[in-house]
Each structure stands twice: as structure tokens, then as C-alpha cells.
Amino acid sequence: xxxxxxxxxxxxxxxxxxxxxxxxxxxxxxxxxxxxxxxxxxxxxxxxxxxxxxxxxxxxxxxxxxxxxxxxxxxxxxxxxxxxxxxxxxxxxxxxxxxxxxxxxxxxxxxxxxxxxxxxxxxxxxxxxxxxxxxxxxxxxxxxxxxxxxxxxxxxxxxxxxxxxxxxxxxxxxxxxxxxxxxxxxxxxxxxxxxxxxxxxxxxxxxxxxxxxxxxxxxxxxxxxxxxxxxxxxxxxxxxxxxxxxxxxxxxxxxxxxxxxxxxxxxxxxxxxxxxxxxxxxxxxx
Amino acid sequence: xxxxxxxxxxxxxxxxxxxxxxxxxxxxxxxxxxxxxxxxxxxxxxxxxxxxxxxxxxxxxxxxxxxxxxxxxxxxxxxxxxxxxxxxxxxxxxxxxxxxxxxxxxxxxxxxxxxxxxxxxxxxxxxxxxxxxxxxxxxxxxxxxxxxxxxxxxxxxxxxxxxxxxxxxxxxxxxxxxxxxxxxxxxxxxxxxxxxxxxxxxxxxxxxxxxxxxxxxxxxxxxxxxxxxxxxxxxxxxxxxxxxxxxxxxxxxxxxxxxxxxxxxxxxxxxxxxxxxxxx
Numbered sequence: 001x002x003x004x005x006x007x008x009x010x011x012x013x014x015x016x017x018x019x020x021x022x023x024x025x026x027x028x029x030x031x032x033x034x035x036x037x038x039x040x041x042x043x044x045x046x047x048x049x050x051x052x053x054x055x056x057x058x059x060x061x062x063x064x065x066x067x068x069x070x071x072x073x074x075x076x077x078x079x080x081x082x083x084x085x086x087x088x089x090x091x092x093x094x095x096x097x098x099x100x101x102x103x104x105x106x107x108x109x110x111x112x113x114x115x116x117x118x119x120x121x122x123x124x125x126x127x128x129x130x131x132x133x134x135x136x137x138x139x140x141x142x143x144x145x146x147x148x149x150x151x152x153x154x155x156x157x158x159x160x161x162x163x164x165x166x167x168x169x170x171x172x173x174x175x176x177x178x179x180x181x182x183x184x185x186x187x188x189x190x191x192x193x194x195x196x197x198x199x200x201x202x203x204x205x206x207x208x209x210x211x212x213x214x215x216x217x218x219x220x221x222x223x224x225x226x227x228x229x230x231x232x233x234x235x236x237x238x239x240x241x242x243x244x245x246x247x248x249x250x251x252x253x254x255x256x257x258x259x260x261x262x263x264x265x266x267x268x269x270x271x272x273x274x275x276x277x278x279x280x281x282x283x284x285x286x
Numbered sequence: 287x288x289x290x291x292x293x294x295x296x297x298x299x300x301x302x303x304x305x306x307x308x309x310x311x312x313x314x315x316x317x318x319x320x321x322x323x324x325x326x327x328x329x330x331x332x333x334x335x336x337x338x339x340x341x342x343x344x345x346x347x348x349x350x351x352x353x354x355x356x357x358x359x360x361x362x363x364x365x366x367x368x369x370x371x372x373x374x375x376x377x378x379x380x381x382x383x384x385x386x387x388x389x390x391x392x393x394x395x396x397x398x399x400x401x402x403x404x405x406x407x408x409x410x411x412x413x414x415x416x417x418x419x420x421x422x423x424x425x426x427x428x429x430x431x432x433x434x435x436x437x438x439x440x441x442x443x444x445x446x447x448x449x450x451x452x453x454x455x456x457x458x459x460x461x462x463x464x465x466x467x468x469x470x471x472x473x474x475x476x477x478x479x480x481x482x483x484x485x486x487x488x489x490x491x492x493x494x495x496x497x498x499x500x501x502x503x504x505x506x507x508x509x510x511x512x513x514x515x516x517x518x519x520x521x522x523x524x525x526x527x528x529x530x531x532x533x534x535x536x537x538x539x540x541x542x543x544x545x546x547x548x549x550x551x552x553x554x555x556x557x558x559x560x561x562x563x564x565x566x
Binding site: 010011012013014017038039041044059060078080081092093095096097098099102103134136137138139141142169170171172173174175176177191192193194195196198199202205206209223224227250253256257259 | 294295296297298301320322323325328329361363364382383384385386389390421423424425426427428429450451452453454455456457458462472474475476479480483486487490504505506528531532534535536537
């Protein structure tokens with residue numbers, strides 16, 4: 001199995017994708033996996049050439065045959081998700097459990113497969129990429145994340161690549177748990193704000209719970225030096241490796257607007273040097 | 287009235303907008319529905335907090351009554367219950383609490399017991415009633431906590447909801463029943479991409495909406511162009527301002543130090559009410 005490194009954050013918008021794409025550009029050989037299946041953005045910077053697309057089916061949805069339905073109300077009473085309103089089903093709220101179909105005395109309800117997303121296998125200028133898109137309103141993001149990781153592992157095996165770089169999603173719920181289970185290193189990108197620290201603590205605790213070693217990058221560290229110091233202390237006290245502090249610089253946004261990874265946009269900038277040092281330290285840990 | 291602040295992309299300023307709008311209007315219910323990473327309480331200095339646990343009914347099998355017939359395992363769409371050769375094993379974290387296993391058990395060997403998956407906190411800050419949920423670390427399902435937060439909606443009052451990022455099930459759960467959606471974005475390719483995604487969902491739900499461009503000036507004008515083309519009103523632009531960013535980093539809502547913005551947020555509230563009436 002190839003070693004997996006995931007870039008996560010707890011709080012959204014701290015720079016996960018910017019750093020993931022930068023590391024992809026700096027890595028020698030790598031498979032890239034975008035596990036933010038809800039709001040994937042990595043493709044904007046990496047412009048993948050999609051080689052294969054598969055439908056992702058993992059759940060079911062109830063449908064009512066209106067001709068058979070007598071509107072007795074048993075389905076509505078027993079649906080725990082507020083989805084059954086005979087003779088209609090709210091497909092967005094339906095979790096596909098099948099309770100309504102089981103209980104319907106008229107056998108008017110059938111469970112049908114639903115497509116919850118699509119899974120892509122692609123090539124980029126930095127190596128193969130596994131990515132996906134969950135359809136709006138769908139659940140089961142954890143299963144789709146697992147599929148993205150499985151596909152990345154398959155490609156890595158085929159090509160003899162020993163490292164996979166994962167761009168994760170914000171939060172600590174279902175997709176994040178599916179992203180970090182069994183990985184070798186979780187890199188938390190945070191910012192020196194009250195909410196950045198709060199969310200970093202929660203996601204660091206999650207990594208601890210799954211016995212995943214954690215490292216931290218403080219983005220825009222100069223926005224609040226006092227909070228940056230708090231983060232350093234937290235890392236010291238909790239055994240997290242502080243990979244580096246990156247200053248606020250408008251060139252970060254400009255690289256995104258140019259749809260380039262940061263090292264491509266500003267190869268001689270000090271931030272690119274910092275990124276190179278951080279990437280090599282990640283290599284040392286593994 | 288329910289106004290929900292959402293975005294596709296994380297970190298665009300949802301919480302900033304929700305909190306500053308709530309402080310400017312006053313006497314509102316502020317519900318933080320980003321239960322994975324709630325942040326509203328880091329910006330509002332909460333008083334006494336009342337906390338309640340959120341329980342999710344989870345199956346417990348009476349192994350003596352169980353005949354290992356396998357019906358529960360077969361029924362469970364989530365693979366949360368496994369019937370082995372000697373006993374039945376339940377995986378509570380992946381259980382969706384549909385109640386199906388209990389229904390199909392011919393021996394009535396399954397009971398449901400409440401399992402703590404998170405907490406709901408309530409407090410009062412100035413004239414704001416703040417409710418926020420907190421998913422227990424290691425638990426995957428945010429939706430039941432969001433449902434519990436939304437029980438605090440006040441039908442007669444003004445409710446402002448802070449949504450989680452993305453467009454998956456927790457976001458839809460938050461958005462449903464809203465009278466108006468404020469979509470906060472930033473003028474960058476990521477911001478635009480995720481805004482377009484959120485707009486698709488909002489259109490499906492058929493809820494009136496408008497956009498706030500945060501950190502205006504940092505990127506390009508593609509968000510504005512997108513809004514013009516799609517006839518989505520831009521309700522407000524908050525410029526990128528180091529002072530606003532620094533106040534946020536210290537956990538201070540910027541209307542408290544830059545009172546001229548209160549007028550802007552009150553204006554925003556008036557525009558929202560206007561657009562809601564147009565929609566009816």
C-alpha cells in the first residue's frame with residue numbers, strides 16, 4: 001500500500017487546496033486524491049485530463065406508486081427522516097433505509113438505486129489524480145471518499161508510486177473520518193484566529209482518536225502573532241509537529257486567480273521556499 | 287422569519303456575516319448549524335451556557351432472545367448490524383437510527399437505547415439568543431444535531447442560521463424551511479466554483495437568495511459577472527481590510543469597532559425583506 005498524507009483543517013478556507021496543489025507540484029512522483037467530494041476545487045488548479053468516469057451508487061431512494069397508495073399514513077408515521085409524505089417522497093430527505101417499503105400494506109413503495117455522485121480517474125501534469133463529485137444534497141460522502149482513496153491506491157500500485165497526497169474536506173464528520181482512517185500523516189492547515197484554533201483543536205483530537213500522527217501549518221501567521229504563539233504552544237503540548245508558519249501575502253490569491261499552483265506562479269518567492277522545506281520535512285517524517 | 291447564511295466554499299465569511307448581521311438587527315435567534323466546527327460562540331462572549339445532550343436511538347440486541355436468523359443484518363442498508371455465527375454485533379457510529387432492525391426482528395430481541403452523539407448549547411449574549419450544536423468528536427452524522435439545533439427556531443421571531451460549508455446533506459438540512467438564503471463568497475476561482483454549486487442547490491429548493499462578496503478586491507471580477515449573468519442580486523460587498531481580518535482573528539465582530547457597518551447590515555436586512563416579499 002502506498003503511504004497516504006492528508007491535508008485537512010477543521011475550519012474551511014484556511015488554504016488546504018492551495019497547499020495540497022503546491023505539494024503536488026513539488027513532489028517528484030505522487031498520486032493526487034481530492035477527497036473533498038462535496039466541494040472539490042483541486043481540479044481548478046490541476047486541470048486534470050479525465051480518462052474515466054464512473055457513476056457512484058451507494059444508496060437507495062423510496063418511490064411510491066400513486067395508483068396503489070391509499071394515503072393510509074403508515075409510511076409518514078414511521079419515517080424517522082421526515083421524508084415520507086404519502087403519496088410523495090422527499091428524495092432529498094430520504095436516507096434509503098427501506099422502513100416505509102417494509103411497512104406499506106399496499107406494497108406501493110419500492111426502493112430504487114440512486115446515483116449519488118461521480119468518480120473520476122484522471123491525469124495531471126504532476127501525476128495521476130483520483131477525484132469525485134457528490135451530487136447536491138446527497139449523503140454517503142464517506143463512502144465516496146473511500147472510493148476515491150481506493151482508486152488512488154489502485155493507480156499507485158499499477159504505476160509503482162509509493163505516495164498519495166490527499167486534499168481533505170473541512171469539518172470533522174463523515175467525509176473527514178473516511179479521509180483520515182488509516183492514513184500515515186494528517187497535515188492540519190490552520191490560521192491564527194480564534195475559530196481557526198478552535199477548529200484545529202477538534203480535528204487534532206479526531207486524528208488522535210484514529211491514531212494518526214499530526215503536523216500543523218499556520219497560514220497567514222502574521223495576522224495575529226499572539227494566536228500564532230498559542231498554536232505553537234498547543235503543538236508542543238500535544239505532540240503535534242509544527243511544520244512552518246506562512247505569512248499573509250496577496251500572491252497566494254493571485255496564484256489561484258491565475259489557476260496555477262503557487263510554486264508554478266511564484267517559483268522564486270520565499271513562500272515557495274517555505275513550501276519546499278515543509279514538503280521535505282513531511283518526507284522525513286514518513 | 288428564517289434567514290440562512292450559507293456558502294459552497296468554507297472560510298468565506300458565513301459566520302462573520304451571520305454574527306454581524308445579528309448584532310446589528312438585535313433581538314434575534316442566532317442558530318449555529320455548523321455542528322462539526324461551530325464558530326459563532328468564538329465571536330460572541332457567551333454568558334451562562336445551558337447544555338443538553340443529543341441522543342440518537344441505537345439498537346441493542348438481547349443476545350439470549352436472538353435466534354441469529356439474520357433478518358436485521360439483511361435489512362440494514364447501512365451495514366450497521368452484523369449477524370455472526372454466535373452473536374449480533376452493532377456498529378453504532380454508522381447506524382442511521384431508522385429503526386428498521388427493530389421492526390423486522392421476529393423475536394422482538396432488539397430495543398433502541400439513546401446514545402450521545404453531541405450537544406446543544408443555549409445562551410444569551412446582549413439581545414441575541416444563541417443556540418449552537420456540537421458534534422461529538424469521532425461521530426460521523428451531523429444531521430441529527432442540526433435537527434436538534436433547529437428545534438430552537440422561533441416561529442414569530444427573526445432567526446438567523448449559520449450553515450456548514452458545502453452542499454451535502456447537512457447543508458440541505460439547514461437550508462430547508464428558510465425564507466431567504468444569503469450566499470457568502472469571495473472573488474476567487476474557488477469562491478466562484480463553489481458559489482455556482484450552492485446556487486444550483488438553492489434553485490432546486492426554490493428559496494429566494496442573494497450574494498455577499500466578502501474580501502472584495504482580493505481576486506478578480508468573475509463572481510460579479512456570474513451574478514449579473516444569472517440575475518442574482520449582490521446584497522453587499524465587504525472589502526478586504528486588514529483591520530476586519532485582525533478583529534476576526536481576535537474573536538471580535540467588526541461592527542463593534544466599526545459602527546458605521548451597523549447601518550450597512552440594517553440596510554442588508556431591509557433588502558432581504560424586500561426580496562422576500564418580491565418572491566411571494
